[in-house]
Amino acid sequence: PEHRPLFGRHVLVTAGPTHEPIDPVRYIANRSSGKQGFAIAAAAAALGARVTLVAGPVTLPTPPGVDRIDVISAREMSDAVKKALPVDAAVMVAAVADWRSKEYHGEKMKKRGSAPPALLLTENPDILAQVAAGKQRPKLLIGFAAETEDVIENAKVKRKRKAADWIVANDVTSVNGKGVMGGDANAVHIVTGEGVEDLPEMPKEQVALALAEKMAVALDEIDPR
Numbered sequence: 001p002e003h004r005p006l007f008g009r010h011v012l013v014t015a016g017p018t019h020e021p022i023d024p025v026r027y028i029a030n031r032s033s034g035k036q037g038f039a040i041a042a043a044a045a046a047l048g049a050r051v052t053l054v055a056g057p058v059t060l061p062t063p064p065g066v067d068r069i070d071v072i073s074a075r076e077m078s079d080a081v082k083k084a085l086p087v088d089a090a091v092m093v094a095a096v097a098d099w100r101s102k103e104y105h106g107e108k109m110k111k112r113g114s115a116p117p118a119l120l121l122t123e124n125p126d127i128l129a130q131v132a133a134g135k136q137r138p139k140l141l142i143g144f145a146a147e148t149e150d151v152i153e154n155a156k157v158k159r160k161r162k163a164a165d166w167i168v169a170n171d172v173t174s175v176n177g178k179g180v181m182g183g184d185a186n187a188v189h190i191v192t193g194e195g196v197e198d199l200p201e202m203p204k205e206q207v208a209l210a211l212a213e214k215m216a217v218a219l220d221e222i223d224p225r
């Protein structure tokens, strides 16, 4: 008999970085590869969920059985996420750029004169906070937190501030000297209303399966059938 504890559930996952254009050839980005988010989408699908994956610019193949929507910028990601609602659970794994260039230069910026141009930034929408405050808030809303210091304390604060049910915190400084962003392993702390579950370092696929199993249990409590 197959183990499909997420059968009948619709799960939304965001993954990857966002690219914030400055001019036709330049952008602001970060080191997220999308691996952790894609692994979560794959795990949820393997456990029977219908999965919508909103992916930033990454070079990963679409996991089997997953509906994928590709986006570039934070604002596009925000629109795609809103369109995908309602869902039973959402996991925001994407490393959304907090800021974008205030101005988009329609032509490539030229190197002229002596002074380099000043890059002015403006804030991007906080997708997780918006979904949390929205009318179609999923019954189970999960954010990730990429931290380099006070990992658990910052995650607890983020959980409250963004009104997420769980925050999965990862120390992105390094795991055994290898970076979490772009790497194949992760060590996470799942911060819920009940407490903190610490998982040892393991491949991102295994982090994903553990999280998807925990989501299935939680959904059966929140929304029994």
Ligand code: PMT
Pocket (backbone or CB within 6 Å): 014, 016, 017, 031, 032, 033, 034, 035, 036, 037, 074, 092, 093, 094, 095, 096, 097, 098, 124, 125, 126, 127, 128, 129, 142, 143, 144, 145, 146, 147, 158, 170, 172, 180, 181, 182, 183, 204
């Ligand atoms: O992609 P990989 O190479 O596999 O690396 C995985 C990862 C390190 C990117 C991933 O595990 C991770 O930690 N993702 C969250 C990264 C992040 O942006 O953390 P944050 O603390 O800045 O944001 C907290 C939460 O708010 C996240 O759920 C994020 O998706 C969300 N957010 C942030 C900013 C913003 N404007 N909108 C958001 O929705």
